[in-house]
Amino acid sequence: MIPVAPLDQVARNAIRKTWGGEKTVLGKRVSHFFLLGQAKDQGKALQDQLLRESQEHRDLLQGNFLDSYRNLTIKTILMLEWLASRCPNASYGIKTDSDVLLNVHSLIEGVIPSTPTHLYMTGNVLRQAPVHRDPNSKWFTPKEVFAESQYPPYVLGLSYVFSMDLPSKLIEASRHESEVVLVPWCNMKLMEHTLHITRDGYLPLTETTQDPYEGIGKVWPSE
Numbered sequence: 001m002i003p004v005a006p007l008d009q010v011a012r013n014a015i016r017k018t019w020g021g022e023k024t025v026l027g028k029r030v031s032h033f034f035l036l037g038q039a040k041d042q043g044k045a046l047q048d049q050l051l052r053e054s055q056e057h058r059d060l061l062q063g064n065f066l067d068s069y070r071n072l073t074i075k076t077i078l079m080l081e082w083l084a085s086r087c088p089n090a091s092y093g094i095k096t097d098s099d100v101l102l103n104v105h106s107l108i109e110g111v112i113p114s115t116p117t118h119l120y121m122t123g124n125v126l127r128q129a130p131v132h133r134d135p136n137s138k139w140f141t142p143k144e145v146f147a148e149s150q151y152p153p154y155v156l157g158l159s160y161v162f163s164m165d166l167p168s169k170l171i172e173a174s175r176h177e178s179e180v181v182l183v184p185w186c187n188m189k190l191m192e193h194t195l196h197i198t199r200d201g202y203l204p205l206t207e208t209t210q211d212p213y214e215g216i217g218k219v220w221p222s223e
Helices: 009-017 042-055 070-088 104-111 168-175 188-193
Strands: 032-038 060-066 092-096 119-128 156-161
Touching: 009 042, 032 070, 042 060, 060 070, 070 092, 070 119, 156 168
Parallel strands: 032 060
Antiparallel strands: 092 156, 119 156
16 A cells, blocks of 8 residues: 555556566565545646546545645545455555555565464554654644653554554544544554554564665666
């Protein structure tokens, strides 16, 4: 599941031509879908283009909300609702950003053989992250929304893997937990107390001291 701006067809095509083009990997069926809302100045021409793109590739999921950074929660809920209702036979889901080059083979080799299919999530866990109080910050959060000075541990949104029983549970929990508004897909406190998930489910796939960005370079869509 890949959140992407409506206008960013270049990123979508780059993913389709690279890792998103793989349909079967190591005997496992793999599907990708792009999540998008409505552009701020979206006109009929853009919507017609998105419709043609959807008819050609069958991989666009569009919600009726303004596509913006502040509305990422809405986009995430769209993802969870769609997965919960449309993917009953899938074992795992992954959310990844559109600027991530995903090694699908390594992912399946690391996840499928040994990880649970119940109440499981893995990714890069951030701990003791400060709450941004500067109104000019992209990540500004007022005290009336979240009063504590630090966030509970959470999985970074860059990329995370989860078992497919979690989407429906997170949707249900979001109706009762105000904290879900902040980070609905990765709140440790929510996971532990509402979903009864253990911290072991947040351990990375491998323990390493290697620089996670080692060997990563720029690759333009045309390449």
